Amino acid sequence: MSEPELLVERVGDVTTMSLNRPKQLNAMTETMVADIIAAAEQAGRDGSRALLVRAEGRAFCAGRDLAGSQPGTEDGGEVLNAVFNPMVRAVADLTIPTIAAVQGACLGTGLGLALACDVILVADSAKIGSPFAKIGAVLDSGGHKAFVDRLGPAVALDLMYSGRFLSGTEAASAGLVSRAVAADELDATAREYALAVSRGPLLAFQESKALVRELSDEGLSLAESLEREVGAQSRSSRTADYVEGFTAFLERREPTFRGE
Secondary structure, X not given: OOOOOEEEEEEOOEEEEEEOOXXXXXXXXXXXXXXXXXXXXXXXXXXXXXXXXXXXXXXXXXXXXXXXXXXXXXXXXXHHHHHHHHHHHHHHOOOOOEEXXXXXXXXXXXXXXXXXXXXXXXXXXXXXXXXXHHHOOOOOOOHHHHHHHHHXXXXXXXXXXXXXXXXXXXXXXXXXXXXXXXXXXXXXXXXXXXXXXXXXXXXXXXXXXXXXXXXXXXXXXXXXXXXHHHHHHHHHHOOHHHHHHHHHHHOOOOOOOOOO
């Protein structure tokens, strides 16, 4: 039997999905995409408190497996609409914290998957960018928004025009990803990070995640942001985790959050 294209495991409160086509640099097939969507949806309803997205082998993901493409007859936009955009939305719309661990090449739909996560930890030697100019295509999977929002229009267009790659260190310095770590420490760091996040105040994290999305998508003013924070803090203060956090602080001990 062939190996599954996506490995999914649940350890404690962390669900980990691992892209598993290392010989093909984890290039995405429709089967892999369907499995990612199913795993993300499952993590969103089974009580998981964090999702870690990682990959086997030397690359995170080289993008779509072009062996299945039909240039000249396919509608590239329809391929995105039917296959890859639902995957990006499935991960981006999760309310639980999501973390990507990226090594090697992170391109195309793979980059879109990583950018859909809340936190992106990258190997310092990772290769991130838009190689679409070489195939006469357009950066996709949410890449335009992330590049413009995080890098600015000039850098975004330079990456699209030139096809040059950013190293993990450069991507972190530019603000495209969260931070870079040594390649041989990436997996352990990401797993430890996901575990630590899963032990945090989930409901407070969900409030912050929703507010950050609103700030990004709606361009809230300071006054609007202050108002939304008031609502979020009011809801948070009615949770058991809020009481536990304050009580633990006053008692000088580590809190035990239950996501309640």
